[in-house]
Amino acid sequence: MVSTVCTKDLLDRFHLQLVAGEEGVHREIITSDISRPGLEMTGFFDYYPRERLQLIGKTELAYFLGLNAAERKQRAENLCTDVTPGIIISRGMDVPEEFFEASKHSGVPIIQSPRTTTRVLSRLTNYLESKFAPFTAVHGVLIDIYGVGVLIIGQSGVGKSETALELVKRGHRLVADDNVEIRQEDYESLIGNAPALIEHLLEIRGLGIINVMTLFGASSIRSQKRISMVIQLEIWDEKKQYDRLGLDEDTMKIMDVHLPKATIPVRPGRNLAVIIEVAAMNFRLKRMGVNTAEEFSDRLTKMIEQGDLESQ
Template sequence: MPKKVKVSDLVTEFHLEVVCGDAGLKRPITVADLYRPGLEMAGYFEFHPKERVQILGKTELTFFEGLSSEERTDRMARLCAPKETPCIILSRGMDAPIELLAAANENNIPVLRTNVSTTILASQLTGFLENRLAPSTTIHGVLVDVYGIGMLISGNSGIGKSETALELVKRGHRLIADDAVEIRQTADHTLIGSAPELIRHLLEIRGIGIINVMTLFGAGAIRNVKKISLVCKLETWQQDKQYDRLGLDEEMTRIIDTDIPLVTIPVRPGRNLAVIIEVAAMNFRMKRMGYNAALQFTNKLTESLSEEMDDIE
């Protein structure tokens, strides 16, 4: 579920001045999109997105100053929707019109101010809100950075995910999260993984206990966030199950609303899981670069069989 964002979070994050409407600082912000009410200043409110954070810059306020007293009062009264509008932000340190202050106080809508230019403010606010309001979930697993590929290692409890992660860290790769991976989905359907604050940099090894990876292996052994590109599912080897031996069939799994490649790795004594995961990461990189070893092998095999058939004929 998306995290909740309040107007007070914007005030704290961007050091905004509260001009009026302190009672409304707990108003929720539900969408990351912003809005500059230019047409609304001219009186057109037909499709006004009231639920967005409203930004008034130099253009809007300069136009507003040229309106009559009745129009000014009407525009600000209609702009300050009592239930939907989370807040109104003035950029470039502009003075708040008295009509705005009156309407905002009447409806308990916070009016905030900053000296930052309108364009920069909009960019900063959008990035912050998209990050905070992104759909998110928490998954049981381990997230590691292997050769620049964010790999989510999943599997039943006790199958060896943390031990595999420890071996990968010893081999020079980096740990992002162990046991619980917080995942958020960005607007372009990219999955970003991180560790909960309480267990960040920690790794649980059965028989030893909890270790701090950064303390033992240095700052180069950890990362705080990483894009998830591949899921490696560890499962106990089943004798009667047919496992993919060529790699032609690409499995996918869905996290939140995003489909992501999945490789299933059977676990049994004698298999070096860390090396297998390293190879899976390198093979994934090669596929993204356009080289597919399994496909090339299949094509060569088909060509060879075709030539043999031609010779027989």
């Protein structure tokens, strides 16, 4: 599932000025790629990506203005096709008359931006990449703990929302409860957010739905957060052997990204909020190069070796 983006969305979001082709502002943009028609200005249209946004900068426009009148007319007509979602001219440069005429026949929106070509390209590309990113949804809770995006999963009724409430009380920030929408923005980055319907809301059994922002303030919520690790809550199983050192590193795959995952058994008397809080801090330490479990294992190995030497 991906979002639908049309040219009008860009006009509204980036405060671009529409100068011609108002009837085409509802054309759908189907790719995040943006084209700078350099070769096309020379007349080479064999591989013209006409379905992309076209960005004309200072270099392209200078070359265009150096052509004769017939060539300018022909280039503008070829650039403005029935599927081109828009032609953007950067740096606030004046739009040549040939583009106004071509827009009248094709309906292509002609847009001006006061910003530099590089800035327009980067901002639009980042926005479109975000909109067209692969998308999925996961049943769980997403919390920002000390800057670490922690996705808490587990079977229904295990205590995910109650744990999230305790974490919010401890000063951490809620991103989403119950349903986490996740999009993959690049090869190793997953961004999670809440569906608009349940944004800022938390469901506590026996209490009902509460508004976290209303109760705890704006500092208690985030609209989105990069997911760094997964915590799975499960009912304590006496027959199961749980990791006691932290040497075993489990992972969970969401779309194309493998995330570190820890399984925390749930039983009365365990303070899950504190355990998850410490798990997030320990994750940060590992990213800084400090692995307590490995250090303990190395220390133990050295003591065993020293004991063997002394016995000899």
